[in-house]
Every structure is written in structure tokens, then in C-alpha cells.
Amino acid sequence: MVNQTKMGIIAIIAVIPLASFAVWNTDQPVESFESGSKTQEINVLASFYPIEEFTKKVGKDKVNVSLLVNPGVEPHDWQPSIKDIQRMQKSDLIIINGLGIENWADDISAINPDVTVVDTSYGIATIKVNPESNLDIFGNEPKEFTTDPHIWLNPITIKIQVQNIADALIELDPENGNYYQNNADSYKLELDILDKKIREELSKCNKDFFAFHNAFAYFALEYGLNQHTVLKSIDPFEDPSPKDIREVIDLAKTLETSVIFTEEFVNPKVSQVIANEIGSKVLFLSPLEFGDENKTFLERMEQNLDNLKVALCN
Numbered sequence: 001m002v003n004q005t006k007m008g009i010i011a012i013i014a015v016i017p018l019a020s021f022a023v024w025n026t027d028q029p030v031e032s033f034e035s036g037s038k039t040q041e042i043n044v045l046a047s048f049y050p051i052e053e054f055t056k057k058v059g060k061d062k063v064n065v066s067l068l069v070n071p072g073v074e075p076h077d078w079q080p081s082i083k084d085i086q087r088m089q090k091s092d093l094i095i096i097n098g099l100g101i102e103n104w105a106d107d108i109s110a111i112n113p114d115v116t117v118v119d120t121s122y123g124i125a126t127i128k129v130n131p132e133s134n135l136d137i138f139g140n141e142p143k144e145f146t147t148d149p150h151i152w153l154n155p156i157t158i159k160i161q162v163q164n165i166a167d168a169l170i171e172l173d174p175e176n177g178n179y180y181q182n183n184a185d186s187y188k189l190e191l192d193i194l195d196k197k198i199r200e201e202l203s204k205c206n207k208d209f210f211a212f213h214n215a216f217a218y219f220a221l222e223y224g225l226n227q228h229t230v231l232k233s234i235d236p237f238e239d240p241s242p243k244d245i246r247e248v249i250d251l252a253k254t255l256e257t258s259v260i261f262t263e264e265f266v267n268p269k270v271s272q273v274i275a276n277e278i279g280s281k282v283l284f285l286s287p288l289e290f291g292d293e294n295k296t297f298l299e300r301m302e303q304n305l306d307n308l309k310v311a312l313c314n
């Protein structure tokens, strides 16, 4: 499966020079970056929504940030098309979350060293996940364990991601180094305020919550909470078996859980079935993997906090 994907990417790369030539000859640019080339702007591709938002906060009006994974497409399973690889080749930087969620990125940089990929997870202590048992372990790395990529849900790890983005932009455009660093510092200040608020508001509450998919391990570890999940997977589109659902119901009953969480773009019935069984309600706890035009990333983090307070602080 992995080899097939790799072969697919190699084949796509091999086709690009021809494809580009055809595009030039027909005077139909497939990529809007070219029309903006009069400006001095840096063109950056951000892999998916949180990375796009963080990059915009650091680059502001000196960086043209485009989203690689289209809005509404689940980043866990995305693979680049020919057009996406063309966009990658024309960008100054590709900024990714890292930790395996962009499983195409290693192939891209191995095959085409001219494409600069910035991994924002650099320097973050990672959490390992057993996809079968949903058991987090620390300091132990058996082969079947994978790395949990959901670092964008913890304000403290986001600060490291933001600094990694700033460092990459400063290296590319040192003349505006202070500008990028100041923008990063302001955003990190906002993240500190949010962090303090989460810490204070959840400190005297219950600790056990039921997220939909396994996305909140970094958040839970940071704030001393215990994440349980409706799905065992780190991928939100797995169907739970009746046995899985029964286990969740039993545990939620034992813990006297008042809220079962669901999230955007998944089947809400799964959480509803469990909630009905135990007489609890269903609320949203967003893994923030998709953008929302009406709210900023931090506003949505606050929304998650409000719903966690309903679940934990009654």
C-alpha cells in the first residue's frame, strides 16, 4: 500500500515537466501564484487548516499562504494530485504539521530536494499511540505503535509550531526577520492567555471526558485530564464495532459521564446512541482539522473549552 503510494508520487513527478509544458503552451496557468509574482510576497503552502492559520499569523501581509488540503477534505487520508505537486514545486516553502499526518511529505522531499518542507513538530515531545488498543504509552516504542500527530490542539505545543514557522520564514527572508518574530511573539502571547484560562477553568473539574476520535492526548496530558474516545482510531472515519460501542457505554456509565462528544463531518448517530444509553447529552469537541470561515482558530479553541466545562465542571 505504502509502496503503491510512493510509486504513484514518483509517476506524478515524472509527468510534471510535460504537464507544465502543455500548460504553458495553452496559456492556461493552473496556478494562481504566477499572477501574483509582481509582488515580493513569499508563497507558502500550508498542509491543512491549523498550519495555514498559524502561518498566516506569523507571515501576515508579507506571506501569501495557500491551503494544500482543500477545505472539507480530511487531512488524515489526503494524497496529492498532479496539480497539488505542481503547486508544491512553485512554492517557496511547504509547511506541514509533521508526525506522519502528511504521509506524502517524506516522498516529496526525497524525490525532489528543491522543494523545502518545514516540519513544525520539530522539538515537540511526542505521544505514541497503539492503534489497536488506544493505549497511550510513554518512553517505549514497540514497532506497532504510531506517533500521535494532534499537537495543534495544545496551546503549549502550538507555540513551538509557531516558532518553527517563524524560524523558517526568517531564514528565507532575513530582511523581515524582526517582523516575523514579532508576529510570532504576539500570537504566542495569545496562546499563553488561552493556556492560563484553560488551566484555571478546568483545574477544579472532573478529569474524564469522551472525545469522538483520539485527537486530544496532547491537550489531556497538558491539563491533567483523561481522554477516552468513542472511536479507538486516530483517524475519525473508522466505524466502531458494536463491541466497541458497548465498551464505551460501560465505561461512560462507570464514570457517570454527562456529555459524549462528537465532531464535524462525522456520523453524529454514533455519539447519540451512546448518550441515549446513559442519559447524557451530545456536544461538539472539534479536533480543528477543518477551517471555519466565521471563527478564528483561537475562538474555536475557546468554544471547545466552553463545551469541556459543560462536560466536566457541573
Ligand SMILES: [Zn+2]
Residues within 6 Å of the ligand: 076, 150, 213, 214, 215, 234, 235, 236, 287, 289
Ligand atoms: Zn485527527
